[in-house]
Amino acid sequence: MRREVIATLTAAMIAAAPQGFAQTLTGGATYSAFDLLSPCQEADNDARWGAAAEAECEQYLIGFVDALRVVGMIGGDSGICPPALNTADEVRWAFMRWVHADYSARGAMSASEAVHATLRDSFPCN
Numbered sequence: 001m002r003r004e005v006i007a008t009l010t011a012a013m014i015a016a017a018p019q020g021f022a023q024t025l026t027g028g029a030t031y032s033a034f035d036l037l038s039p040c041q042e043a044d045n046d047a048r049w050g051a052a053a054e055a056e057c058e059q060y061l062i063g064f065v066d067a068l069r070v071v072g073m074i075g076g077d078s079g080i081c082p083p084a085l086n087t088a089d090e091v092r093w094a095f096m097r098w099v100h101a102d103y104s105a106r107g108a109m110s111a112s113e114a115v116h117a118t119l120r121d122s123f124p125c126n
Contacts, residue, residue, distance in 0.1 A: 033099050033114035034107040036060060040092050058088035064115050065091060081125040091115075094122035 042053035065082055068074045075081055083090045098118040099106045106114055 031111045032107065033109045033111050036111040036114070037096065037099050037107065040096050054092075057092055060111070061091045061095065061115060062088050064112065065119070068116075068119070075125065079125055080119045080123055082119060082123045091119070091123075094118050098122060 036057065039053035040057035044054075065074065065087065068078075068080065072078070073080065095115060095118045098121060099114060106117075109117075
């Protein structure tokens with residue numbers, strides 16, 4: 001349990017860190033929105049490895065949502081309220097729609113920035 005909490009907090013800090021800091025922590029490589037979009041789309045397009053792609057995509061997204069929840073950035077004053085039911089699939093579809101709305105600019109963003117913006121734009125608290 002303790003390792004899971006530490007891993008989640010580390011992921012949340014990297015996700016919330018400025019771009020340059022996150023690149024330093026990950027050795028300079030940035031996992032882009034384009035990189036995440038590929039398995040998210042393949043989940044629906046490829047009968048052979050679609051299930052594996054869906055798991056890759058949705059695990060990233062759920063890990064991101066859970067990390068935000070652990071650090072108190074979900075609900076309340078955060079302005080982000082993801083759906084309680086079918087969260088992984090709902091966030092996956094929202095992410096794909098959000099990136100495709102401005103494909104060139106948004107696809108080049110880091111995946112963490114794109115997912116955070118997707119959550120802000122697609123799941124505001126009412």
